[in-house]
Amino acid sequence: MSMSIINPSSFTLVIFSFTLVLALAMLFLIVKKPKEQLPPGPRGWPIIGNLFHMIMNRPVHVWIHRSMEDMQTEIACFRFARVRVITVTSSEIAREVLREKDEALADRSESYSSNLISHGYKEIVFSSYGENWKLMKKMMTTKLMSPTTLNKTLGDRTLEADNIVTYVFNLPQPGCINVRDIALTYCHAVMMRMMFGQRHFDVAAEDGGLGPKEKEHMDAIYRALDCFFSFNVTDYLPFLRGWNIDNEEEEVREAVDILNRCNDPIIHERMHSWRNKGGKETEEDWLDILITLKDDQGMPLFTFDEIRAQCKDINVATIDNTMNNVEWTIPEMLNNPGILEKATTELDVVVGKDRLVQESDIPQLNYIKACSRESFRLHPANAFMPPHGARQDTTLAGYFVPKGSQILVSRLGLGRNPNIWDEPNVFKPERHLSGHVGNSMDVTLMEPEMRFVIFSTGRRGCAGTKIGTSMTIMLLARLLQGFEWTLPNDKSQVELVPADSNLFMAKPLLACAKPRLAPTLYPKIQV
Structure with a gap:
């Protein structure tokens, strides 16, 4: 098929899909599975982990809490692409997060919305610890x-x-x-x-x-x-x-x-x-x-x-x-x-x-x-x-x-x-x-x-x-x-x-x- 008979929107979608698959594959190669034991979590897909589940289960917090109940755990690990998201529903573990390990866990995660709201992290709520x-x-x-x-x-x-x-x-x-x-x-x-x-x-x-x-x-x-x-x-x-x-x-x-x-x-x-x-x-x-x-x-x-x-x-x-x-x-x-x-x-x-x-x-x-x-x-x-x-x-x-x-x-x-x-x-x-x-x-x-x-x-x-x-x-x-x-x-x-x-x-x-x-x-x- 010659390039001239592919409409621009379809061509853009093809390029986008190819780029997404390539980028995810590179991420998968970068992510190393830790030797130490992570908190329990639902089984995920190769490369994207639980990202597909996150997209398909809205509101996400309902799915996360339901998954934790099914696993009978008060701490869980969800993997969204290369990012591990660890959720906590226990007061003892919450105190560990906010007291004992407070300094080690004092950063913030970057996102499009937090960057925009904070004008490039120039304030206190969204900026990284430093x-x-x-x-x-x-x-x-x-x-x-x-x-x-x-x-x-x-x-x-x-x-x-x-x-x-x-x-x-x-x-x-x-x-x-x-x-x-x-x-x-x-x-x-x-x-x-x-x-x-x-x-x-x-x-x-x-x-x-x-x-x-x-x-x-x-x-x-x-x-x-x-x-x-x-x-x-x-x-x-x-x-x-x-x-x-x-x-x-x-x-x-x-x-x-x-x-x-x-x-x-x-x-x-x-x-x-x-x-x-x-x-x-x-x-x-x-x-x-x-x-x-x-x-x-x-x-x-x-x-x-x-x-x-x-x-x-x-x-x-x-x-x-x-x-x-x-x-x-x-x-x-x-x-x-x-x-x-x-x-x-x-x-x-x-x-x-x-x-x-x-x-x-x-x-x-x-x-x-x-x-x-x-x-x-x-x-x-x-x-x-x-x-x-x-x-x-x-x-x-x-x-x-x-x-x-x-x-x-x-x-x-x-x-x-x-x-x-x-x-x-x-x-x-x-x-x-x-x-x-x-x-x-x-x-x-x-x-x-x-x-x-x-x-x-x-x-x-x-x-x-x-x-x-x-x-x-x-x-x-x-x-x-x-x-x-x-x-x-x-x-x-x-x-x-x-x-x-x-x-x-x-x-x-x-x-x-x-x-x-x-x-x-x-x-x-x-x-």
Whole structure:
């Protein structure tokens, strides 16, 4: 057959297929089977390993957990082409990953989405372990998340806690309220005020909700997160990047472009103000701190790209956990009226009905925190923690872990592990009031024993545990204190079904909210 009678698309496909087979064959020759014993795993194909199974079994986390159950193991090894992915559902092995072998497993894996979100790994969440990462982590811990900074921004958080109860109060009554919309409005507003010192990108929404640009920004954050947590072929076959073979590349490019269009003008303007006009008298938000930090020579510590990468870190890190936790906790309570009554009674006793709950009340709201912990256990935002990368050969649970392996600690597997939890699929906040977490006077959202995952621990642990706790408990407590929640008339139970792309509720929660405080306690919205 002459070349002239092959149409261009078919010829491209032939060349692509030939290149793929050749590249995989070369990879197969490079990959050496370790002499030491790897964790158990499903039988794979030559060259590609379990890659075909990964492609054909979506969502992948369901297939992985089902495979581990079939093998009756709490640690497993899946091979996707030349990459070994080791999954863990045991608290003992999770502690080994995040404590004993923390430094050896402190790397991150590269992917198209993480590279794009982080502007070439110029931030803390996605970048590899090293000196630059240590500098970023120190800055995050001692500057952005310091007690001094968090105390300075308390007024912003309180303002948005006030705004959210009034926003719900002003919604048409009676009627169903979209709880996810409420949670997203609060989370985005708090994040914007703490990072940029303003609630909106341009025009404020008249009703106190998210404006069009904020909604677009929020949607882009979640699209970027979904792409990062997806199991994409190009994560394991980097030479295929750029072909957009599973549409994820185009998706994450569009999401990052939106984030840049929203964030960059504010960053440019603020950098110009500080560096060319002398700046403001004091640092008022996280962006001010990032811009004004200096190195040992008195020069700006971070470039524009590093600052915009850090801002996107904050975008993706401050949104999903709080929203997801509150949206799952309220329906669990609606399905268990006794739990809902206990939570509101605690608020009435600790806070009363003549003032709104404040962050200073959180230490005493132990039952509310127990409900939040239980929801984090049962309903994590994603099935796995971000992958840890092996910087060197090591072992886990006595099995060999080769350098370059990815380790995925399963949020879902830990939280619902029957070897850890009695009645693991039942919502029982009381389990967190026992001696397992100290005593009933000291309930926190930390889980150092890794029986389930909220903020993680170790070198890659979340630097924002305090702000994460404050945001989650304040939103939940304000909604429970301010309103009497009931199901729509045609519902007797909430259907608790997770989505496929993440573990959010498959359908946003719709519920009825009747004000339970005096009208004067719902302050005017401040935008």
